[in-house]
Amino acid sequence: MSEPVLSVRGLKVYYATPDGDVLATDDISFDLERGETLGLVGESGSGKTTATSGILRMVSSPGRIAGGRVTLDGEDMIALSDEEFRKRRWSKLALIPQGAMNSLNPTMKISAQIADVVRTHTGAAPDRARVLELFQMVGLPERIYEMYPHELSGGMKQRVCIAMAVALNPTVIIADEATSALDVVVQRVVAQTLAKVRDALGVSMIMIGHDMGLMAQMVDRIAVMYAGKIVEIAPVADMFARPGHPYSKILIESVPSLTERRPMKITEGITHDPRNPPEGCIFQLRCPHVNDGCTKPQPMRELRPGQTVACHRAEELEGAHV
Amino acid sequence: MGRIPRKYLINRLITLALTVLIAASMIWVIPRLSPVDPAEIALGRMASGAGAVANAEEILAQLRAQMGIDQPLIVQYFKYLKGALVFDFGLSTATFPTPVSALIAQALPWTLGLMILSLVITFVIGNLLGALMVWDHSPKLAKVAIPAAMVFTSIPPILSGLLLMWIFAAKLRWFPLTGAYGLTVDPGWNWAFVQSVLHHGFLPAMAIVIVTFGFWALGMRGLMITVQGEDYVKLAEAKGLKPRYILYRYMIRNAILPQITAFALKIGLLIAGQVLVERIFAYNGMGKLLYDAILDQDFPVIQGVSYVIILITALSVFIVDLIYPFIDPRIRHEGG
Amino acid sequence: MTSTDHQAEIAADKAARKRAKRMKRFDNPWLNPKLIWGAGLLLAIVALGLIGRMLWNLELVYTGSTPLKLPPLGFENLRKQPGVLDYPLGTDGSGRDILALIIMGAPNSLFVGLLASLIGMSTGIVLGFTAGFVGGRTDDVIRVLSDVMITIPPLLILVVFQSAFGDVSLTMMALLIAGFVWQSPTRLIRAQVLSMKQSGYVQMAQLSGASTTDIMFKEMLPNLIPYLFGSFIASVTTAIVTAVGLEVLGLGPQRIPTLGRTIYEAINAGALIQNLWWWWGIPTLLLATMFIGLLLINLGLDEVSNPRLRKA
Numbered sequence: 001m002s003e004p005v006l007s008v009r010g011l012k013v014y015y016a017t018p019d020g021d022v023l024a025t026d027d028i029s030f031d032l033e034r035g036e037t038l039g040l041v042g043e044s045g046s047g048k049t050t051a052t053s054g055i056l057r058m059v060s061s062p063g064r065i066a067g068g069r070v071t072l073d074g075e076d077m078i079a080l081s082d083e084e085f086r087k088r089r090w091s092k093l094a095l096i097p098q099g100a101m102n103s104l105n106p107t108m109k110i111s112a113q114i115a116d117v118v119r120t121h122t123g124a125a126p127d128r129a130r131v132l133e134l135f136q137m138v139g140l141p142e143r144i145y146e147m148y149p150h151e152l153s154g155g156m157k158q159r160v161c162i163a164m165a166v167a168l169n170p171t172v173i174i175a176d177e178a179t180s181a182l183d184v185v186v187q188r189v190v191a192q193t194l195a196k197v198r199d200a201l202g203v204s205m206i207m208i209g210h211d212m213g214l215m216a217q218m219v220d221r222i223a224v225m226y227a228g229k230i231v232e233i234a235p236v237a238d239m240f241a242r243p244g245h246p247y248s249k250i251l252i253e254s255v256p257s258l259t260e261r262r263p264m265k266i267t268e269g270i271t272h273d274p275r276n277p278p279e280g281c282i283f284q285l286r287c288p289h290v291n292d293g294c295t296k297p298q299p300m301r302e303l304r305p306g307q308t309v310a311c312h313r314a315e316e317l318e319g320a321h322v
Numbered sequence: 323m324g325r326i327p328r329k330y331l332i333n334r335l336i337t338l339a340l341t342v343l344i345a346a347s348m349i350w351v352i353p354r355l356s357p358v359d360p361a362e363i364a365l366g367r368m369a370s371g372a373g374a375v376a377n378a379e380e381i382l383a384q385l386r387a388q389m390g391i392d393q394p395l396i397v398q399y400f401k402y403l404k405g406a407l408v409f410d411f412g413l414s415t416a417t418f419p420t421p422v423s424a425l426i427a428q429a430l431p432w433t434l435g436l437m438i439l440s441l442v443i444t445f446v447i448g449n450l451l452g453a454l455m456v457w458d459h460s461p462k463l464a465k466v467a468i469p470a471a472m473v474f475t476s477i478p479p480i481l482s483g484l485l486l487m488w489i490f491a492a493k494l495r496w497f498p499l500t501g502a503y504g505l506t507v508d509p510g511w512n513w514a515f516v517q518s519v520l521h522h523g524f525l526p527a528m529a530i531v532i533v534t535f536g537f538w539a540l541g542m543r544g545l546m547i548t549v550q551g552e553d554y555v556k557l558a559e560a561k562g563l564k565p566r567y568i569l570y571r572y573m574i575r576n577a578i579l580p581q582i583t584a585f586a587l588k589i590g591l592l593i594a595g596q597v598l599v600e601r602i603f604a605y606n607g608m609g610k611l612l613y614d615a616i617l618d619q620d621f622p623v624i625q626g627v628s629y630v631i632i633l634i635t636a637l638s639v640f641i642v643d644l645i646y647p648f649i650d651p652r653i654r655h656e657g658g
Numbered sequence: 659m660t661s662t663d664h665q666a667e668i669a670a671d672k673a674a675r676k677r678a679k680r681m682k683r684f685d686n687p688w689l690n691p692k693l694i695w696g697a698g699l700l701l702a703i704v705a706l707g708l709i710g711r712m713l714w715n716l717e718l719v720y721t722g723s724t725p726l727k728l729p730p731l732g733f734e735n736l737r738k739q740p741g742v743l744d745y746p747l748g749t750d751g752s753g754r755d756i757l758a759l760i761i762m763g764a765p766n767s768l769f770v771g772l773l774a775s776l777i778g779m780s781t782g783i784v785l786g787f788t789a790g791f792v793g794g795r796t797d798d799v800i801r802v803l804s805d806v807m808i809t810i811p812p813l814l815i816l817v818v819f820q821s822a823f824g825d826v827s828l829t830m831m832a833l834l835i836a837g838f839v840w841q842s843p844t845r846l847i848r849a850q851v852l853s854m855k856q857s858g859y860v861q862m863a864q865l866s867g868a869s870t871t872d873i874m875f876k877e878m879l880p881n882l883i884p885y886l887f888g889s890f891i892a893s894v895t896t897a898i899v900t901a902v903g904l905e906v907l908g909l910g911p912q913r914i915p916t917l918g919r920t921i922y923e924a925i926n927a928g929a930l931i932q933n934l935w936w937w938w939g940i941p942t943l944l945l946a947t948m949f950i951g952l953l954l955i956n957l958g959l960d961e962v963s964n965p966r967l968r969k970a
């Protein structure tokens with residue numbers, strides 16, 4: 001395999017609070033291969049957005065990057081000066097933000113907000129034709145060129161964010177729940193747009209979300225996050241066919257299916273205090289298969305080629321129902 | 323593009339007209355409620371000048387006719403409103419028979435000049451400093467020095483005026499104590515005069531600036547903290563835009579909007595504060611005119627000055643309201 | 659990881675813990691230092707008025723009851739007279755003791771400010787709730803009226819009033835000023851009522867059968883208290899500024915000592931050029947203290963109701 005385009009090692013992002021640090025992202029590692037799309041799933045609050053902000057070096061007070069290494073295109077991102085890192089932003093590493101609704105400057109025209117990022121990184125503002133080409137790529141009408149964000153629907157704003165992300169042909173795009181604020185129909189359409197643009201440009205992508213169904217159609221590999229830790233990484237097919245971690249299993253079985261009616265498995269959120277995680281396995285308090293071994297540290301280990309998991313009972317439980 | 327929604331415009335015009343009408347009416351009604359008879363005051367002044375007055379009743383009646391207060395109230399009221407519309411407030415009783423409007427015309431440019439200068443300086447400086455207090459890339463000094471200066475924020479400008487006057491005019495003698503220009507210069511477009519005006523205007527302007535910039539800085543600080551947490555600022559950072567560009571185009575540009583509304587609401591108080599500063603510096607503006615009129619019980623002048631100052635306030639608010647849609651696209655389109 | 663990395667990490671951890679501790683200190687909003695300092699300054703002024711009335715000879719506020727233009731204790735005036743213990747803060751140009759003047763005058767300013775704001779606030783609360791809840795024509799009238807009245811500077815109307823009527827009492831002055839400080843609370847409450855009406859929880863209360871007045875006073879008012887408090891302090895400031903302004907123009911109450919009037923007399927007597935700094939300076943200092951106290955309270959309240967302001 002060639003060298004990964006993005007490699008994250010031991011990334012820790014903590015938020016300081018009066019009662020101690022929230023370990024929002026705690027020691028996560030993964031690689032993103034060139035041209036690949038990696039899905040990052042996990043319930044709300046599991047630290048997906050925080051991990052992204054760590055990679056983008058956008059953690060602001062009270063948060064801080066408490067350790068780790070990020071390598072993009074062979075370049076150590078943590079070691080770069082602020083100014084050097086700023087130049088890498090967007091031209092190499094672009095973001096489709098979680099809150100696209102509020103991610104556009106209300107006092108600037110849409111076209112100007114696309115133009116300014118291009119001007120900053122290439123030195124020349126894009127001409128009208130280039131902006132319209134971007135609009136067309138994501139299915140936006142020409143008339144919004146002169147418009148302000150408040151004149152657009154949520155779906156349109158989301159597309160603007162996609163158009164903005166691809167404007168500089170970045171190496172990696174991180175799409176943080178690019179669709180979850182939209183209604184179901186628009187969600188699918190925007191997701192298709194995203195997939196289309198990705199395939200057209202051949203860009204590598206990290207796609208964040210909690211919709212396993214959508215993930216299954218869009219990504220090559222899936223990383224599952226729980227309470228700040230990655231508990232399993234596997235190719236999509238393996239993940240759905242033979243999930244190694246009990247939590248992955250629960251996530252997959254919670255995908256509604258037409259052919260088979262099952263009771264919903266997930267009933268509660270993360271149960272432990274994020275400031276004070278349990279010793280050993282992060283999932284032990286909610287795991288149906290917990291035993292004495294779970295209080296020992298659970299490093300990621302290879303279950304089969306391409307599939308790594310942080311559970312000492314993975315082989316044993318394979319095939320067992322949750 | 324760039325058009326003000328009609329509904330918004332009509333709304334603002336109505337508010338402007340109502341403000342002026344209500345203020346003018348108050349100024350007219352209040353004295354009519356008073357038992358004091360302006361004709362008798364005028365007579366008293368004549369008497370003190372000429373010793374005894376023989377045919378007092380006759381002269382009183384004459385004075386009343388001259389002042390127009392022998393007519394039915396409703397007629398007086400509409401005559402007054404008509405006059406106010408064209409800035410005709412009758413004749414000054416202290417410097418009889420100078421028209422009040424002539425006195426105001428002399429004083430107004432000074433007040434407007436000082437006002438525009440000090441309000442603009444204080445608004446710009448205050449907001450800039452408030453923004454710098456929040457901005458991540460500001461020099462450390464900004465975050466320490468500005469809050470210290472903030473203590474003066476709520477002190478009225480007359481008090482700061484007194485202090486500045488004492489230190490820089492009475493003790494150090496760097497600046498003249500009173501007046502708007504020196505007695506030795508010729509008013510007109512010559513360098514000596516301009517220099518003298520700037521020299522005289524500096525302390526009054528500073529008196530206003532040092533105690534009002536903090537108000538804007540504080541407000542701006544709160545707004546900037548809010549804007550800093552907005553998704554669009556975070557995305558601007560992720561876009562790798564230059565910090566300075568983000569500061570003015572993404573942060574200040576949005577945080578300033580409520581400040582401009584606040585400016586419109588605050589103008590009245592700021593102008594009133596300035597009138598007092600003019601009074602203590604004996605600056606040749608509306609403040610001094612008002613103060614002299616109070617001393618002389620020159621009622622038409624008091625009325626005229628109050629009316630014009632309120633009109634300036636209302637017009638300033640109106641102008642701010644007209645500019646607002648051009649800087650906030652959301653108002654422009656919704657017509658709210 | 660190298661050891662320098664590790665050390666940096668420990669230092670960062672320490673800084674974070676310190677930061678966290680600092681945050682914790684704000685957990686009780688009433689322990690906010692700005693709030694305490696502000697309230698302390700105002701209380702000191704009230705105490706000066708109250709204790710001074712008991713301990714000091716107030717007859718000294720009458721003209722000619724002291725030698726003229728004596729400096730405060732420890733200073734010398736231009737005629738080389740030293741300050742004396744009988745008049746520790748000096749005397750003015752017409753033979754009055756400055757200490758007696760400020761003991762009498764300082765509480766007056768606070769009184770006008772508090773009374774005017776109390777009346778203004780009460781009016782504002784009633785009008786704001788009415789406009790927000792009743793809506794329609796009533797709302798239009800109240801909204802336009804407050805838009806109009808917020809533009810008119812109270813000082814000028816008061817100048818007109820007093821020039822026509824002659825003397826005013828403190829209470830009358832407070833009443834007149836109250837006519838100009840109801841607009842901000844009205845607008846504030848109206849806006850809050852409108853936004854709360856949209857948010858779910860008033861509707862919830864309505865569904866559970868609470869009456870409108872119940873909703874107004876039991877559900878909404880408690881949420882508005884920090885804002886109202888802030889608005890109250892702001893109108894106290896406006897009222898005092900207006901009263902002092904009036905006094906400095908030689909208007910305001912003529913027969914009782916006020917800080918503003920003392921400053922007015924000092925300016926008229928040329929105290930600035932004669933270097934009689936204590937005559938105008940001490941009342942100025944006292945007023946400044948009052949305004950700084952009010953400002954600190956307001957800043958403290960802001961921090962209580964908006965936690966984000968507490969950082970830095």
Ligand SMILES: Nc1ncnc2c1ncn2[C@@H]1O[C@H](COP(=O)(O)OP(=O)(O)OP(=O)(O)O)[C@@H](O)[C@H]1O
Pocket residue numbers: 015016017022024042043044045046047048049050051061062063098274
């Ligand atoms: N400023 C902050 N201060 C303290 N804790 C924070 C802060 N921001 C986030 N957190 C905590 O960090 C954890 C992870 O948050 P994050 O936003 O990364 O979750 P997420 O996986 O993106 O969730 P979602 O799917 O809802 O977007 C949460 O427990 C959250 O409470």
Ligand SMILES: [Mg+2]
Pocket residue numbers: 048049050098176
């Ligand atoms: Mg998130």
